[in-house]
Amino acid sequence: MNIKAIRGTKDVLPQEAKIWRAIEEKARSLFALYGYGEIRTPILEEASLFTRSIGQSSDIVRKEMYAFADRKKRMLCLRPEATASVVRAFLEHGLDKDNQLVKLYYFGPMFRAERPQAGRLRQFHHIGVEAIGSSSPYLDAEVISLAVEILGKTTLKGFTVHLNSIGSQQDRSNYKLLLKKELKDKLKRLCADCRQRYKLNLMRIFDCKNSACKAIIHELPTINESLGEESKDHFKKVQEIIDSLDIPYTLNPYLVRGLDYYTHTCFEIVHPNLGAQNALGAGGRYDDLTHDLGGGKIPAIGFALGLERIIAALEPQKTMPDPGCVFIAVLGSEAMELGFKLLHSLRRQGISSEIDYQGKSLKAQMRLADRLGSRYVVILGEDEIKKQKAVLRDMREKTQNEVSLSNLVKELGR
Numbered sequence: 189m190n191i192k193a194i195r196g197t198k199d200v201l202p203q204e205a206k207i208w209r210a211i212e213e214k215a216r217s218l219f220a221l222y223g224y225g226e227i228r229t230p231i232l233e234e235a236s237l238f239t240r241s242i243g244q245s246s247d248i249v250r251k252e253m254y255a256f257a258d259r260k261k262r263m264l265c266l267r268p269e270a271t272a273s274v275v276r277a278f279l280e281h282g283l284d285k286d287n288q289l290v291k292l293y294y295f296g297p298m299f300r301a302e303r304p305q306a307g308r309l310r311q312f313h314h315i316g317v318e319a320i321g322s323s324s325p326y327l328d329a330e331v332i333s334l335a336v337e338i339l340g341k342t343t344l345k346g347f348t349v350h351l352n353s354i355g356s357q358q359d360r361s362n363y364k365l366l367l368k369k370e371l372k373d374k375l376k377r378l379c380a381d382c383r384q385r386y387k388l389n390l391m392r393i394f395d396c397k398n399s400a401c402k403a404i405i406h407e408l409p410t411i412n413e414s415l416g417e418e419s420k421d422h423f424k425k426v427q428e429i430i431d432s433l434d435i436p437y438t439l440n441p442y443l444v445r446g447l448d449y450y451t452h453t454c455f456e457i458v459h460p461n462l463g464a465q466n467a468l469g470a471g472g473r474y475d476d477l478t479h480d481l482g483g484g485k486i487p488a489i490g491f492a493l494g495l496e497r498i499i500a501a502l503e504p505q506k507t508m509p510d511p512g513c514v515f516i517a518v519l520g521s522e523a524m525e526l527g528f529k530l531l532h533s534l535r536r537q538g539i540s541s542e543i544d545y546q547g548k549s550l551k552a553q554m555r556l557a558d559r560l561g562s563r564y565v566v567i568l569g570e571d572e573i574k575k576q577k578a579v580l581r582d583m584r585e586k587t588q589n590e591v592s593l594s595n596l597v598k599e600l601g602r
């Protein structure tokens with residue numbers, strides 16, 4: 189039998205890879221604009237990095253880590269996320285030493301042994317940032333605005349930012365005590381999973397999709413009522429700043445996040461095109477994580493967007509980030525001669541261009557241009573050559589006009 193890709197992993201072929209690259213490039217230019225530097229950390233880490241940060245009782249650590257003992261019997265794992273890795277690297281390389289705010293970004297594969305389904309892969313890819321060294325609510329706003337800007341630049345529409353605060357560790361301990369008390373005599377009405385969560389990871393009950401559990405959840409006090417004064421002030425300020433930037437968001441008191449390291453602000457960006465796995469990305473503050481991983485207490489915030497989910501949400505929209513490619517459609521040998529020269533000069537100017545080498549009909553060339561995601565098609569036929577002109581078609585705007593051949597390269601380079 190032929191060997192196939194492992195379930196829950198996927199090959200990205202050139203056509204789709206082009207879209208990945210376009211999204212990554214949009215993100216990269218925003219990272220430069222916002223002053224974030226790139227970090228690349230290993231995919232392989234010590235498993236304890238994640239048990240200590242994401243938490244022993246989290247779903248990721250309990251059920252989803254690709255962990256194994258190496259030949260020296262050390263427990264290693266494929267990283268399930270990169271926040272813990274970035275904080276490890278931050279501490280390991282002494283980036284905490286001069287008390288500066290350190291702003292980092294990363295791209296890369298993450299691994300979780302989840303049950304594969306639509307939107308849920310075992311190897312998926314994050315575009316993420318971590319800003320370590322400040323508790324300013326303005327930094328929360330910067331990070332949220334950066335996530336929103338990246339999604340906007342991909343041409344994606346219709347996503348919603350859900351925002352909440354889960355307070356400090358102390359606020360959360362108080363809240364958990366309150367929840368335990370409230371839920372004690374409702375336990376029988378909860379599903380088996382939630383009864384398990386009650387013992388192991390109480391706040392995960394807020395993620396339960398069971399309708400009976402949902403009804404009970406809505407009778408419970410929310411975390412917002414357990415926030416101390418400082419936490420409340422921080423959250424209020426974050427909202428004021430985001431309001432002043434006109435970034436729309438929805439307050440969601442049931443957003444608690446599945447990773448233990450979060451404190452205070454947390455957010456998730458959801459999209460209706462995605463079905464049950466509707467999060468495009470998520471993030472939040474993790475003010476205790478540097479301390480939990482052996483450093484001083486350095487406040488920080490970040491997010492990660494799921495690249496496959498962004499692409500899945502874009503698909504029904506039929507718009508993709510502009511890969512900027514030009515297709516030269518030619519009719520006849522004279523047009524091919526001229527078209528080939530044009531191709532060469534466009535490429536020399538750094539404009540990605542394609543031509544048909546298979547003698548396809550005009551209709552088939554247009555289909556190919558579409559399949560390649562070309563933004564512009566230059567059509568060269570006998571008539572056009574006689575007039576020393578070409579038809580320039582804008583594939584996105586669905587408009588076309590005649591451009592003189594001498595102006596074409598300039599026109600496309602704009």
Ligand code: HAM
Binds near residue numbers: 269311471473
């Ligand atoms: P997360 O919510 O676990 O957060 O993952 C972030 C995003 O990755 C999700 O919203 C989703 O788009 C995507 N994702 C997660 N699991 C899968 C999967 N199995 N298949 C496909 N896509 C998936 C984190 O990982 C945090 N490290 C985010 C963060 C950074 N917080 C602070 N800094």
